[in-house]
Amino acid sequence: MPRIVWLLVVARAVNRIGAFSLPFLTVLISTEFGASTATAGLLSAAFGLATIPSRLAGGRLAVRLGRRRTIVLGLTGCGLAQLGIAAAGSLLAVAVFAVLLGLVFELYEPPSQGLIADAVGPADRVRAYGLLNAGLALGGTGAGLIAAGVGRWDLRWLFVVDALSCLACALMMRLVLPADRPPAKPGGRRPAGPVRPWRDRALWAMFLPGTVFALIAMQIMMALPLALERRGFEPADAGLLFTTSALTVVAAQPLLRLRLFASLRDSPSLALAYLVMAAGLSWYAVAATLPQFVLATAVWSLGEAIVLGRVLGVVAGLAPPGGADRYLASYGVSWGVATVAAPVVATQLLTRAGVGGLWGVPAGVLLVLAFAQLLVVGPVVAHRPSTGAAQVPVDDGGDGVGVAHDAR
Incomplete structure (x- = not known):
């Protein structure tokens, strides 16, 4: 590098x-x-x-x-x-x-x-x-x-x-x-034709479940301290769980390169990831001790690592030559939408359904996503004519590269 x-x-x-x-x-x-x-x-x-x-x-x-x-x-x-x-x-x-x-x-x-x-x-x-x-x-x-x-x-x-x-x-x-270079002059290298990601059905097929996934990921970040407090733990204990999540993501990288996982096609891999995340959040709903929360965190974090390792490659593969930046930028809007909605959804679930509902509802949604990935999203993406990956950097008109945000 x-x-x-x-x-x-x-x-x-x-x-x-x-x-x-x-x-x-x-x-x-x-x-x-x-x-x-x-x-x-x-x-x-x-x-x-x-x-x-x-x-x-x-x-x-x-x-x-x-x-x-x-x-x-x-x-x-x-x-x-x-x-x-x-x-x-x-x-x-x-x-x-x-x-x-x-x-x-x-x-x-x-x-x-x-x-x-x-x-x-x-x-x-x-x-x-x-x-x-x-x-x-x-x-x-x-x-x-x-x-x-x-x-x-x-x-x-x-x-x-x-x-x-x-x-x-x-x-x-x-x-x-x-140091910054002078602004590029008009007429630089651009795609051969216009790039209109929002007119691509396959991108929409990825964007909609991607927004739901991002909403659940952000909900975990926003709601975990409050949920722990409701269960009688210190809100600061969420820091230990976030550390567990980070360590799981790092440890998962070499595992995901094994042939068992690497040979899976994108759609089954994403469906499997949603199921793993659902299992982890379901465990959150019934966990009663801090070690149980730690193990549940490792489970859903493994699923999240699989999603983040696959989804950007799928989105970039949908782009025409020179258009990957625009496609990734458009897909990245899902995280902005999730950041807006997650605090409201999380606090409303916690208020109306308690801690069990806070984790049980997104676990159920993830199960739906897993089946939708196999039955709807995967076929839409697979039957779309391939345009090839981007070959040159693009002046994206100020949109930037919309890769998944870090949710600090």
């Missing part, structure tokens, strides 16, 4: 070490300011809504300001917004800083993913993005331990630690990334 790929992997790991404050935002709003669970969910949803224009702005700023400047701007903005949340003295102030955090939260993604896309050839992009995800997971192991320790002391300090990691990462990026 080129040097710049490793620099981005290391930087993301550094940033990830402190990035476990977001799942505790609803807990902070509820415990520190006495807001209802529903109110806490709505404020978290406001953060998620702000991340959608943030991703689009990141793509446009990368073109106008340059990638390095946009990355540094996004990370610095995240750090300052998190410090604002930590120092807020009222619910209104927390709400304002949460929205500001959302508006800068995704600025990093398009330019960083674009740097990787330009640094490696099409055949190596899956491996390069896999390294990035591995860096996130390794950083997540330390982040979970920090959350478990600092969260028992004061939840506000989680946001301080996250802010410091963002600022450290911003400084690292400013020092090690190559």
